[in-house]
Amino acid sequence: MAQRRGWEEIRVAAFNIQVFGRTKMRSKKISQVLVQILSRYDIVLIQEVRDRSGKAIKELLKLVNTHATDGAYKLNISKRLGRTVSKEQYAFLYKEDSIEVVDVFQFDDTDIGDVFQRDPFSVKFRLKNSKSGLAEFAIVAIHTDPDEAKREICNLTKVHEAVSKKWDLKDVAIMGDFNADLNYVKGQDFVDIDLFTDTKFHWLIGNEEDTTVTATHAAYDRIVVTGEKLLAAIKQDSVGPFHFDEEYGLSEEEACKISDHYPIEMTLQISERIELPQLHGQLVKTSEPSQSNKVWMINEFGHKVGVPDGILKSVFNVCDDDIKTLPSHLCEIREDDCLSNNAIIAKADDTETFLISNGIKRVIADNKTVDRFHFNLDAAVVLPLIAISSIPSGKPIQYPDQALRRFRKRGKSKGHEEERTSKAKSAKT
Incomplete structure (x- = not known):
């Protein structure tokens, strides 16, 4: 293998x-x-x-x-x-x-x-x-x-x-x-x-x-x-x-x-790993003394994502009681990249809301996702639409039971669709 x-x-x-x-x-x-x-x-x-x-x-x-x-x-x-x-x-x-x-x-x-x-x-x-x-x-x-x-x-x-x-x-x-x-x-x-x-x-x-x-x-x-x-x-x-x-x-x-x-x-x-699907979207910490100050978010794929202390209360609407303490085997769950120290919740006027971290924006799919992940919409930073548009897009954040049905056709500008269609005649299949 x-x-x-x-x-x-x-x-x-x-x-x-x-x-x-x-x-x-x-x-x-x-x-x-x-x-x-x-x-x-x-x-x-x-x-x-x-x-x-x-x-x-x-x-x-x-x-x-x-x-x-x-x-x-x-x-x-x-x-x-x-x-x-x-x-x-x-x-x-x-x-x-x-x-x-x-x-x-x-x-x-x-x-x-x-x-x-x-x-x-x-x-x-x-x-x-x-x-x-x-x-x-x-x-x-x-x-x-x-x-x-x-x-x-x-x-x-x-x-x-x-x-x-x-x-x-x-x-x-x-x-x-x-x-x-x-x-x-x-x-x-x-x-x-x-x-x-x-x-x-x-x-x-x-x-x-x-x-x-x-x-x-x-x-x-x-x-x-x-x-x-x-x-x-x-x-x-x-x-x-x-x-x-x-x-x-x-x-x-x-x-x-x-x-x-x-x-x-x-x-x-396909390696052995602990699956905790009931924790998708939750904030967790471990009882392991050496890591007791660390907080992770369990993402929609069941992996843990590090949450820097400086953004915990601005990105997430949680109190200390909302962070679940798990046994030391939490360290065995696969870890993806941490959220960046300057991660924010952002939106442009009344448009979609995004989590911006590590130079990537990910749209927050719906209210179920907001509630599940405890995202703090009250702290959302309003940015100009042109600024939001200039940030590269990542995959949407979705409520866990829909997380992998995330690759839907996204709206394209009319000009982009016309450009794609105009090339169809030369396509080799």
Whole structure:
């Protein structure tokens, strides 16, 4: 199991390697960059495997294993899928020393009207060394037809239902190239998509993201998850596209030879840790004498966040009796970054209220969140709208039972939407 930043965790990704086949593998530079990218992950779903012979993906697996430094990878691949002569396969690479494939499931859409260009392919994984509540979960692979993207996404709820029923499993991630943006799936389309409106589905890649390598700004690639254990395991701020062009110093031309999509990734925390969901949003301290003067906030992810003494009464509306004293095992709860010494509650006129800390503003979602976290709105600093707008935005702070359903489509200016839409014609999918 990969060891990163002192925590035992696994990194999971989905990567549409545009028209992957023998041509890409014949290029030493392209294949080397692919190895660098894929080696970041413990589990990676590859889409657009086009090679009819099946040799290219095996060559890639061999090359990845040649350079592997912390365990070999195995391959699990679907059959060739698609209605046209240009068929594709879904391929999973995973580290065999720490991850086991329990079962696979090829969805058949015959009974629902042949809605998928490439029927979703699902794999159930077991984490061999997990010490957290997450021992098994499934990934549903999907690459939609751009022209039928909305229809296919609408029917992913049926795929999820079939997977959950087959394996009696709630912890499921649907991952891949949804083509869920621009002219393929427009902003107003989302209200008609059950996968988006049903509260059990959590969209981790928001519509504001850009998962494309080209100048097109579009959130084509998505991760949608269900299940409390899987949600609880997701490491805060670990979800998003991996900009391999920036990481490896590639020009846009060089990067597009790898793919026109970025990998999308998330990290799962699977080490043993104490979960105190009933304390989400609460202020706590420990009975440990050496830390008796420290106060933490338990955030919406069940992690503790340090609260400097100087801001305790200005950011939070609490008295000493409101701060819960916990046994010394509080120190075992995972700790995220502390609030900054100059953290404030702020707003601009009658607009949204924000927690501003460490140079980032996070909107406070609603009154339930205010009450749960004891935020002190009476001490809110009124700032000019232009000042609020200039501060980079972080993820919203939400009442814990909705915390991971935070990636909703945010309002864009008309000009921004027109700019995004105007680029749709040049988008490569």
